[in-house]
Amino acid sequence: MRFDFFDLRLFLNIVENGSLTKGAECSAISLQAASERVKKLEQHFHIPLFTRHSSGIKMTIAGQVFAEHAQQVLKQAQQLQNAMLPFSQGLITEITLWCNSSAQSEYLPLLLPQYLVENSHLHIELKEAESQDIIQALEKGIAQLGLISSFFNSQHLHTLDFADDPLVLICPQNHDLAKEKILNLADILHYPFVGLIQHHSLQQSIEAQAKQLHCTIQYRLRLPNFTAIAQVVANGVGIAIIPKRAAQHLNKIYKFHQVKLSGTWANRKLLLAAQNFDILNTSYQHFAQFLISQKNQLDNN
Incomplete structure (x- = not known):
């Protein structure tokens, strides 16, 4: 296209004033320059945009269509300008x-x-919470975007697969459970546990599963993170349930045994969730697209 935003604004100034002369004045150019620009527009589209009369000018049907689109283009240009301003x-x-x-x-x-x-313009705050609380926050509009466990009911949200995230049992290498290939939660609840600190979202989830079996977990020690748990489990203090991904990394440092756990709650996925991805603002949409695009990288690590 051989015309620019100035030509669009000029055209609309002419339309608003009903006069080529006044339109040129509003655009701060000479009448001759304005006339030449309009003529070039008409030559470009091979059709007259105005009819000229002794009393002034009047838009043709093509001119009316051009004016409608010119308004939209200028409005979008301003929106683009506003969107780029923060950057x-x-x-x-x-x-x-x-x-x-x-x-x-x-x-x-x-x-x-x-x-x-x-x-570089972006700051990201991570807000840790239990999956059920994240789901409620998303449904109420308190949260915009969340990573949740597939075990919990999220049918009222839009979700996308982010990563496989199963839980495993870790125990000392000489523990009675070390010889097992797969275990149910009910099989292990009578053993002393090493757990995360109270109110930690993962530990609350495990305790909720135990309560459904009418059991209470007995803790020998509660610690703030998976690394500390792996260290004391390796030293024979007790058993623990942690994400398989964490266990694989930590097993390179601490010598403990891993056992697969059965049940939907343990063989979970991480889901990226939102009320509706399509209505998120641009920053959130871009971030969500990035997270989902990294699934292959996560699978290979």
Whole structure:
């Protein structure tokens, strides 16, 4: 196209004033320059946009269509300008991602550095919570985007697969359970546990499953993270349930045994969830697309 936004604005000024002369004045150019620009527009489309009369000018049907589109183009150009302004001024965009403990400790540290380096204007706050609480926050509009366990009911939300995230039992290498290939939760609840600190979202989820079996977990020790748990389990203190991904990494440092757990609650997936991905603002949509695009990288690590 050989015309620019100035030509569109000029055209609309002419239309609004009903006069080529007044339109030229509003655009701060000479009448001759305005006339030449309009003529070039008409030559470009091979059709007159105005009919000229002694009393002034009047738009043709083609001119009316051109005016409608010119208004839309200028409006979109202003929206583009407004959208780019925060970036040009170095303003910070903040995103809050609600996530369960496994996502926060085992997946996001691998992915977020790359995204933050590529998007220097962005700040990301990670808000850890239990999956059920994240689902409620999303449904109420308190949260915009969350990573949740597939075990919980999220039928009222839009979800996308993010990563496989099963739980496993870890125990000392000489423990009675070390010879087992797969275990049910009911098989292990009478053994002393090493767990995460009270109110930790993953530990609350495990305790909720135990309550359904009318059991209470007996803790020998409660610790703040998976690394500390793996260390004391390896030293023979008790058994624990942690994400398989964490167990695989920590098993390179601490010598413990892993046993697969049965049940939907243990063989879970991480889902990226939102009320509706299509109505998220641009920053959240871009971030969500990035997270889902990294699934292959997660599978290979």
